[in-house]
Amino acid sequence: MARVLLYPSVDHIADKICATHARYGRDQVASSRVKDLYDLCALRGADDVRADQLYEAIAAESLARGLTVPHRADVPTSMRSRFEQLSRKEPHPLVPSAFEDAVGAVATFLDPVLNGAVRDGAWDPTGLRWMPA
Numbered sequence: 705m706a707r708v709l710l711y712p713s714v715d716h717i718a719d720k721i722c723a724t725h726a727r728y729g730r731d732q733v734a735s736s737r738v739k740d741l742y743d744l745c746a747l748r749g750a751d752d753v754r755a756d757q758l759y760e761a762i763a764a765e766s767l768a769r770g771l772t773v774p775h776r777a778d779v780p781t782s783m784r785s786r787f788e789q790l791s792r793k794e795p796h797p798l799v800p801s802a803f804e805d806a807v808g809a810v811a812t813f814l815d816p817v818l819n820g821a822v823r824d825g826a827w828d829p830t831g832l833r834w835m836p837a
Contacts, residue, residue: 713751718761720744721814725766725774734780738787741779744810745799753827755817755834762818777814779807798832 720740727734759773766773784803791801800806809832816822816834824837 712761713747713753714758714761715765717744717747717753717758717814718765720747721762721774721777722765722769722771724780725778726769726771734782736780736783736786738783738790741783741787741806741810742790742794742796742799744777744813745806746796748809748813748827748832749798749829751827752829754837755822755825755827758814758827759817759823773818775819777807777810777818779810 720743723737724735724740724744763773781803787803787806788801791799791806795801798809800809812832813827816825822834825834826837827833828835
């Protein structure tokens with residue numbers, strides 16, 4: 705049987721939120737990686753993530769990128785039209801087609817961890833909500 709190495713969910717999520725939060729180039733341009741928003745929506749249903757492990761992964765990724773840990777999922781509005789094109793082209797049951805709904809879904813998932821409201825809980829990937837530890 706072939707050996708398959710997997711990237712831990714918390715690290716994958718941390719990479720996506722930090723890439724979305726970062727500013728790029730000399731002019732500090734907002735991220736244009738609409739696939740990151742798409743993936744964050746889809747990843748909400750992938751695993752039962754622990755809040756403490758997710759925060760640690762985001763903090764480590766932020767440090768590696770020279771960023772401060774964001775206090776909320778800040779998604780650039782400049783992604784709107786390209787995101788909506790992508791979500792229509794590649795429908796996924798956990799990815800809303802409207803930009804605002806996708807941003808809201810990611811905020812529900814990540815903001816409680818980023819702002820410290822949830823520290824010890826676990827994400828329920830079926831109910832799409834944080835559960836007490």
